[in-house]
Amino acid sequence: MTTPTAGPALEVRGLTKRFGGVIAVDACSFEAPLGQVTGLIGPNGAGKSTAIDLISGFKLPDSGTVLFKGREIQGLPPHQISRLGLIRTFQSPREWPGLTVLENVVMARWDPGREGLFSGLVGLGRAHRVKAEDELIQAREILDEFGLSALRNERAGNLSGGQKRLVEFARIRMAAPELVILDEPMGGVNPVLGERMALAIEGFIASGTSVIVVEHNLPFIERVTHHVIVMAQGTVIAEGPFESLRSNADVVDAYLGEQVRQ
Numbered sequence: 391m392t393t394p395t396a397g398p399a400l401e402v403r404g405l406t407k408r409f410g411g412v413i414a415v416d417a418c419s420f421e422a423p424l425g426q427v428t429g430l431i432g433p434n435g436a437g438k439s440t441a442i443d444l445i446s447g448f449k450l451p452d453s454g455t456v457l458f459k460g461r462e463i464q465g466l467p468p469h470q471i472s473r474l475g476l477i478r479t480f481q482s483p484r485e486w487p488g489l490t491v492l493e494n495v496v497m498a499r500w501d502p503g504r505e506g507l508f509s510g511l512v513g514l515g516r517a518h519r520v521k522a523e524d525e526l527i528q529a530r531e532i533l534d535e536f537g538l539s540a541l542r543n544e545r546a547g548n549l550s551g552g553q554k555r556l557v558e559f560a561r562i563r564m565a566a567p568e569l570v571i572l573d574e575p576m577g578g579v580n581p582v583l584g585e586r587m588a589l590a591i592e593g594f595i596a597s598g599t600s601v602i603v604v605e606h607n608l609p610f611i612e613r614v615t616h617h618v619i620v621m622a623q624g625t626v627i628a629e630g631p632f633e634s635l636r637s638n639a640d641v642v643d644a645y646l647g648e649q650v651r652q
Contacts, residue, residue: 398457399424399569399600400445400476405454405464407440414440416624418454422569422617427591427601429611429632432621433644438604441621442571446478447471458569475568481577483554487547491538491557494546495529498561529564536560536590552583559590562599569600576607588614608632620644 400422407415415437422428432438443449445456447468456464458476486494533539536556541549546557555575562570572591576584584607591614594601605611611618612632620628620635622644628635635641 398422401457402445403455405441405444405456406452407444407449408452413624415444418621418625420619420626420629422600422602424600425595426616427595427603427614429615429618430602430604430621431611431618436621437624438621442478442573442604446476446571477562477565477567478571479558479573479575481574483551483558485546485554485557487545489546490543491546492529492533492542494557495532495560495564496525498564499525532560532563551578552580555579556586559587562594563597566597567599570594571602571604573604574606575603576605576610584610
């Protein structure tokens with residue numbers, strides 16, 4: 391991919407997390423450029439999952455700084471971080487199983503003026519009703535974009551794993567965050583769906599959402615990323631365009647091995 395010129399969407403400085411005598415993340419520092427797809431790779435146990443838990447507020451760091459839009463966010467709870475415009479997915483898709491696909495997508499748009507799920511039915515003026523109607527129209531357009539229109543009235547809990555992942559991506563588009571962290575989006579996904587997800591990530595960038603992808607599928611990382619960060623033993627050991635990592639001895643020894651020589 392052609393790398394655009396941009397500043398950082400996220401800055402991580404000296405992030406550290408210990409669990410007893412084990413250092414899961416060890417003075418980890420990196421930047422995710424604005425307007426780009428940043429890959430985060432490394433062997434199992436490298437500290438990737440803990441790092442994104444610390445960034446997104448699901449774990450508290452022992453030390454270090456996380457800057458999003460120039461603001462320190464380490465230690466904030468997840469809901470506050472998401473309202474600032476940084477959201478993350480999980481290795482298994484998470485949906486509201488009892489709601490329809492359309493309802494799942496509509497509910498992804500956080501509105502501080504919305505008093506509750508059914509507030510549109512009572513006590514709201516015309517402006518709020520018009521806004522709700524506009525959100526429904528936008529949600530339907532997004533479902534059409536992701537090839538999910540035929541499933542809009544299906545309960546999300548009835549979908550296949552791949553369909554749930556697509557709904558998750560549709561919800562990201564509806565939420566319109568400034569930065570999204572995707573945690574192993576290719577897990578259990580077939581190649582056809584993987585290509586649709588790659589196109590969706592390109593769509594995120596085009597719509598103004600920067601992306602961090604944590605992933606073991608290296609062909610997918612090579613396909614979608616502008617910049618790759620490699621972690622091992624809790625810290626960053628290398629970074630740069632994927633192609634440049636093929637000849638990096640530290641990366642080859644720690645993780646990629648023969649995969650990068652092919």
